[in-house]
Amino acid sequence: MKNKEVINHIVNWLKSYAQDNKMKGFVVGVSGGIDSALTSTLCAKTGLPTLCLEMPIKQQQNQLDRAQDHINWLRKQHANVAEKVVLLYPVFDALSKAVEADEQKNEDLLSLTNTRARLRMVTLYYYAACKRYLVAGTGNKVEDFGVGFYTKYGDGGVDLSPIADLSKTQVRALASTLGVNEKILSAPPTDGLWDDGRNDEQQLDATYEQLEWAMTQHAAGKSPADFVGENARVLEVFLLHHNANKHKMQPIPVCTIPEHLL
Secondary structure, three states, X not given: OOHHHHHHHHHHHHHHHHHHOOOXXXXXXXXXXXXXXXXXXXXXXXXXXXXXXXXOOOOOHHHHHHHHHHHHHHHHHOOOEEEEEOOOHHHHHHHHHHOOOOOOOHHHHHHHHHHHHHHHHHHHHHHHHHHOEEEEOOOOHHHHHHHOOOOOOOOOOOOEXXXXXXXXXXXXXXXXXHOXXXXXXXXXXXXXXXXXXXXXXXXXXXXXXXXXXXXXXXXXXXXXXXXXXXXHHHHHHHHHHHHHOHHHHOOOOOOOOOHHHO
């Protein structure tokens, strides 16, 4: 991959889209992970105002530290970058109490986890609406179109997706080319939605490199029966997530009314 050329292509695409749609800049949720670090850097390179939001909800301290370090670095590089920390834990706690959620129940715990992502989406759109900014998504290709590893109307609720055609491997390559902090480059990928700090690969039961391979095999029409051992297992894992999350990756179904009923 031609890293510098791809970077310039994405930056120009972002800038053109904003200008064509009469929008003034971008807002990005910065989590301390590599996807949000790359996305925020690409937005900053457009020269348009870029607001980096930190939205901690019971966040692991190392994630907060990485996010702050990245934003500090980004602001030194780009005068158009601003930051804001919005503490969402009180809102999350109040909602949890209002719905009488029980964190000891698995279904309640998963719903609360997704609620964190949705509260962050609401916050991003609040600032986007105030400033006429676009919400820039941070999902990569495997997450958005392979295993659907995102929250519907949470981190999946965005205006545009600058890195959604890049694999995790390509994301790392571009982030490295741009000089993103080594701690972010080497950190285990995580969605930051769990109190225990579990990472993406623990949740998915495969590495992103393995899932990239599986996504390619699936696109080529291969099935687990075509492989043995670990490769067969990985493709089974990919298909498990892919099939379960198709509802996120496809257009919302619309009930069309037959002409004879109108």
